[in-house]
Amino acid sequence: MLLDRGTTLGKNVGSASDRFQITNSCQWPEPDMQTLQSTREAPHFVALDSIRGIAALSVVLCHMTWTSVVQSQSYVQNSYLMVDMFFVLSGFVIFYAYGKRISSGLDFSKFMWLRFWRLYPLHFCLLIVSLGIECLKALAQWRFGIVANNPAFSSNNLSSFIGNLFLVQSLHLFNKGTFNEPAWSISVEFYTYILFGILVLLSGSKRVVLIAAACIFGLSLAALVPLSQKGLAHYTYDFGIVRCLAGFFLGVLTFAFYERLRSSNITNSRPRLIGCFPLVAITTFVLFLQLKSPGYSDLAIYFLSAAVILSLALTPSSGPTRLLSTAPFAWLGAISYSIYMVHDSVVWAVNQTLRIVVHAKVIHLPLYETPVLEPHAAVGLGAVVITLILVLIISHFTFVCIEKPFRDWSKSAWPIVRARLLPKTATPN
Template sequence: MKNEMASSPGATKAHFRVLDGWRGVAALLVALFHLNLYSAIYPLDFVRNGYLFVDFFFVLSGFVITYSYADRLKTLDDWGVFAIRRFGRLWPLHVVVLLAFVAAESAKAVLASRGASFYLPPFTGANSLDTLPINLVFGQSFGLIPHLTWNPPSWSICAEFWTYLVFAAVLVVSSTWLARFRFAALVLVVLILAFSVLILILFSQHGMDASYDLGFVRCLYGFLVGHLTYRLFQVTPKAMLDSRFPELAMLILIVEYLSTAGRGGTSFFAPLVFSAVVFVFAFEAGPVSRLMSNRGNDWLGKVSYSIYMWQAFIIFNFVDRPVSIAEKITGRVLTTTEGVSSALGGEAGKLIVLGGQVLPIVATLLFLVFLVAVASASYYLIERPGQKLFARLAQWRWRQSPASARPVGLAR
């Protein structure tokens, strides 16, 4: 498929290769943010503010979903088929990772019954059984539970699924009941966007670091900014950004912003900053895009969802627990809780301190390599089969709809 774009306004392209690559890079940076292993990388402000890359995912999703579906969401049947396809994109991997956490807790329960002790008893706190139903129905970003549960990063996936449905509903309503109003969809998007920003500013206690409580509102904000970004991209000639400077400027902007944003008022600008980044790199017109146009980055983009979803499981079970076992066997203290604030909670509330300079960096790199390897297997064994299954369900749903109302292209 071609990656080039015509220079005329409104031209479209088959695939945003560089943006997909950035999705993979962002997923790894979020994993670095969550990794509770002290190294020369850990204290960098750019890494400690890495939670904001979740907003990059939201903005990018709004951009890509608008490109892929916005002009084809016209009826309730369109909405139904779209919902099935998006559910199939997210839920299969979500539920498999959730089951992996349940299996790990079950193993803990067996060992605990034989006298083993753990930082947290099995099936307690964030991993209590009564929170499973809410996780299964994508409900952990509405404040129904006052903390992160099971697979902590999955709050954003849940928020994104419901945001998909709201966005699609806006387009369907604008094309049916409000069809007489030329800018109905734009007005609705702007109103929802403004409401989301207002709610975050008024009620978020830690800036943009909202998850289990206001995660859905945070996602709406980023996603709708991404939607507007694509609309701007549609009408912008490529020649306006056909130089090396915009991309280099975006790199400087990302590093500077992520190094200073923190969790105060400045963090609320994250979707706008990432909107500029997505807009510039969508044109693939500079040296950074050429550098990123390779198979390695293509692959990171493909497996980015699996990278994001497996990170916590690997940290809990292949980083924290082996270190805890090593402490018990050797009697050496390898962790500290002093001054540690964990984004994942649970056993990640400890900071692993191996000592030295080289060993922590090597361990960090090994973690990233292992994570990508697991994600690659997950992509082939879980993501792709799940997508194909729900694509067939969407095709069946499309065939059940009246011929005159069949969604054009959504079942493909």
């Protein structure tokens, strides 16, 4: 997240109980009802939501499987790294929300209950859509003799369906991406949540959590060094968990650094200097994606993502932060998880239209492992625009009809679940 709404803590697209309140205080929130109620009522930091939405749209452009003037841009070709930004952002906001709120088995159960129902319903729906696509491919092959690049039910078979059903499709159990391929990041992030929750539960102090986070980040980054020789884009269903661990726990450390800077009152002592931070960080981030080549340089995405997140969190009054907090960007952030999850199916549908209806030529490009289509320049650009419009419309629908209802239900249903768990977790006098 893949995939919570920036500071609405709880994907990519978060929950009311997870909202990030930017205040002058850097104290950890106490897990009492008064604090939780005030957190729900406080406005969340919209700019980080918006950054997630922009990143999700960048991933959509990156995954389009036909040539166009848009796909020729290095920024778009390198936007596979936006997923690593998702991981850093998730670590930042999840640590704020739950760093001091998982002190018992019941707290851990609530944390995972909310995480599961935040991620899984949309994942399951898109898994069924992907299964339907496989059925359509089989029907087209049987009835019309049309064979897809990836034949029906070849890699997307029963075993990979079960893997996706249990969110283990990206734990190096399969030899390629399966079904709704963007969901690989949801798989690894879910199990990273489990590790984080256990770590906070067992640590007993913030200091121990941060030491452990630093160790996990350091080890994960070291493991990524040999893997990044040909670029991080090649590691999703196999070593994607390492990418997630590195990004998520750097996000944890970034929030701790943010808290330290806020307590030092640096934003008030040097307002002009700090006010320039977001523009510099965002510009550097964009230039990096536009100018870099795949390879070891991919690892810089973690630190650049942390800089962008930190700069926006520190400067709620800066120009870039205010711009990202406007209504259009806020809406984009709200549906960012849906954008990320639904786009693969939309891209597939547009690709088939170009291939079967427009008869676009199939070509091979060095940057793509599978063949891509080469339609007329105007047709390719039009397909990009249509795809973006369809993704936004469908994402709004899935957010309103799937994400939000299940998110709200999970919160309202927790007291009932808690009541059932209490007899099992209560300690005898």
